[in-house]
Amino acid sequence: MQTYQSWGRYPPAAHTRVLPIRWRTDPIRLSDLSESVLPFAYGRSYGDSCLNNGGALLDVSGLGRFIAFDESTGVLRCETGVTLAEVLSLAVPRGWFLPVVPGTKWVSIGGAIANDIHGKNHHRAGTFGAHVTCLELLRSTGERILCSPERNVELFRATIGGLGLTGLILWAELRLKRIPGAQIAMERIRFSGLRDFAQLSTEDQEFEYTVAWIDCLARGRRLGRGLFLRGDHAPGPSRTSSRGKSRITIPATLPSGLVNRATTTVFNGLYYRAQVRTRQRKTGEYEPFFFPLDGIGAWNRLYGRRGFLQYQCVTANESEGAVAELLDQVARSSEIPSLAVLKRFGTVRSPGLLSFPRPGITLAIDFAMRGATTLALLDRLDQVVAAAQGAVYPAKDARMSAANFRRFFPHWQSFASQVDPKFSSSFWRRVTAA
Numbered sequence: 287m288q289t290y291q292s293w294g295r296y297p298p299a300a301h302t303r304v305l306p307i308r309w310r311t312d313p314i315r316l317s318d319l320s321e322s323v324l325p326f327a328y329g330r331s332y333g334d335s336c337l338n339n340g341g342a343l344l345d346v347s348g349l350g351r352f353i354a355f356d357e358s359t360g361v362l363r364c365e366t367g368v369t370l371a372e373v374l375s376l377a378v379p380r381g382w383f384l385p386v387v388p389g390t391k392w393v394s395i396g397g398a399i400a401n402d403i404h405g406k407n408h409h410r411a412g413t414f415g416a417h418v419t420c421l422e423l424l425r426s427t428g429e430r431i432l433c434s435p436e437r438n439v440e441l442f443r444a445t446i447g448g449l450g451l452t453g454l455i456l457w458a459e460l461r462l463k464r465i466p467g468a469q470i471a472m473e474r475i476r477f478s479g480l481r482d483f484a485q486l487s488t489e490d491q492e493f494e495y496t497v498a499w500i501d502c503l504a505r506g507r508r509l510g511r512g513l514f515l516r517g518d519h520a521p522g523p524s525r526t527s528s529r530g531k532s533r534i535t536i537p538a539t540l541p542s543g544l545v546n547r548a549t550t551t552v553f554n555g556l557y558y559r560a561q562v563r564t565r566q567r568k569t570g571e572y573e574p575f576f577f578p579l580d581g582i583g584a585w586n587r588l589y590g591r592r593g594f595l596q597y598q599c600v601t602a603n604e605s606e607g608a609v610a611e612l613l614d615q616v617a618r619s620s621e622i623p624s625l626a627v628l629k630r631f632g633t634v635r636s637p638g639l640l641s642f643p644r645p646g647i648t649l650a651i652d653f654a655m656r657g658a659t660t661l662a663l664l665d666r667l668d669q670v671v672a673a674a675q676g677a678v679y680p681a682k683d684a685r686m687s688a689a690n691f692r693r694f695f696p697h698w699q700s701f702a703s704q705v706d707p708k709f710s711s712s713f714w715r716r717v718t719a720a
């Protein structure tokens with residue numbers, strides 16, 4: 287049965303009803319509904335931006351059809367409930383790839399646009415929205431509006447990264463990119479601190495994809511140690527299917543979860559030391575390179591009933607000091623951080639008014655939800671991010687204050703003027719509360 291919660295399973299939300307959207311051509315009039323509405327695809331957003339507590343959801347997973355694909359130019363048009371996994375299944379055997387992919391393939395085209403997602407190639411390709419050439423937006427009045435970088439430009443810029451608040455995107459057209467094959471030639475480098483990370487990321491432009499895993503429990507001399515991963519597409523077939531299911535699935539939610547300070551300390555230490563040589567090179571399948579966590583189904587259940595939060599921020603360009611401060615605060619706290627990822631964003635401009643990526647270093651850390659102490663730590667991290675002229679990612683957020691949202695997203699008022707009056711979300715009400 288489909289459940290309507292976000293990936294972090296925090297905060298809980300009660301929806302008045304869920305309206306399935308099946309046909310993009312059906313007349314859909316939302317203005318007669320008494321409550322507000324929000325599109326919902328696969329709930330891979332971590333926090334409350336895909337939830338509408340006290341309102342209705344529009345389940346767009348039925349909008350799963352391809353409309354057109356030009357194999358000679360790589361231009362793809364499809365409905366917005368189509369998953370990235372489905373696009374890859376179609377495109378990779380034909381020598382094409384999505385221009386930007388996140389850390390999971392179980393994301394819809396609509397969700398990728400509405401959060402203007404980024405991937406390991408941000409330094410070269412920018413965000414997902416930069417590759418969208420056209421989309422059709424359904425407003426609550428029943429009006430259908432074609433938007434593109436040249437047409438209805440303000441609405442287009444509000445809809446890219448617009449968190450589902452400007453209307454329902456029915457279909458979109460995007461440009462895929464050519465690849466030589468389904469393999470990835472990759473290199474993994476062990477590094478001992480943030481200075482080494484900074485040095486390695488000066489070479490980013492030589493590789494299509496770069497990202498680093500950080501041991502967020504390491505302190506003192508070891509602060510910021512980790513593994514730097516970089517790679518490029520390479521010739522060769524794929525032996526796995528992108529539609530494939532996970533190899534194992536976490537069967538049920540354990541009341542207190544399996545992720546605790548002891549297990550993550552042991553895991554991080556072992557993972558860091560598992561790589562014996564400083565540099566390791568290999569060529570392999572693209573799936574484990576891009577989507578390592580998809581091998582474990584429903585891994586979010588590992589955090590127990592209270593769920594978890596992901597904190598993802600970006601700090602302005604030369605701010606390794608701010609990243610060190612963030613990591614230090616996390617390591618010294620009594621909270622339970624687990625996975626942590628670091629990447630330097632590039633300078634390609636994000637097209638959306640509320641797009642999160644901007645030049646600088648982005649840090650993402652998962653935290654088990656333990657209540658007030660977890661929230662207090664994340665508030666302290668916000669102060670460091672604000673001082674570093676940075677921002678927190680709405681797709682991962684469930685708690686940033688209205689004041690910080692306005693500081694992090696200076697165009698929010700221009701965005702607000704494009705929001706459809708019938709559309710709302712738990713996130714939007716929180717960050718626009720007086």
Ligand SMILES: Cc1cc2nc3c(=O)[nH]c(=O)nc-3n(C[C@H](O)[C@H](O)[C@H](O)COP(=O)(O)OP(=O)(O)OC[C@H]3O[C@@H](n4cnc5c(N)ncnc54)[C@H](O)[C@@H]3O)c2cc1C
Binds near residue numbers: 387401454455681
């Ligand atoms: C393991 C994992 C790794 C991730 N890695 C990354 C990463 O590397 N980079 C990154 O940027 N993100 C990442 N994410 C976040 C994820 O990519 C985004 O949250 C994505 O938007 C989720 O898509 P979804 O289809 O599940 O949409 P949902 O989470 O259901 O919805 C997301 C938003 O899109 C809106 N929406 C959905 N469909 C439509 C539509 N048809 N019309 C209008 N609005 C719509 C919703 O209202 C909501 O605001 C990751 C998530 C997970 C679980």
